Amino acid sequence: MTVKVLCLAQLRGRIGGSETAVPLPNGATGRDLLRLLKNRHPQVEPLLEVSRLAVNCEYVPADAELHDGDEVVIIPPVSGG
Helix, strand or coil: CCEEECCCCHHHHHHHCCEEEEECCCCEEEEHHHHHHHHHCCHHHHHHHCCCCECCCEEEECCEEECCCCCCEEECCCCCC
C-alpha cells in the first residue's frame, strides 16, 4: 500500500519537501511509518518523537492502522508568542 505523507513546519525543511508518497506493508500503523521515516532521515528523529499524526484530517494515535491512499499529516510541536 502507499500513503501520502505531508510534513509541516520544521519537518518540511529537514526531510526535503512537504509531500511524499511512502510505500508500506499492509497492516502498517502510524508508528511503523514514523519508524521508517526515522530510518530514512535520522536528523528528524527528535521531532518525530514528539509529533502528532492526523490521518484523513482526523487526529489518530500512533498505533492507528493505515490504509492504501490515506493522507497522513505529521504535525510537529509548534511554539509562538
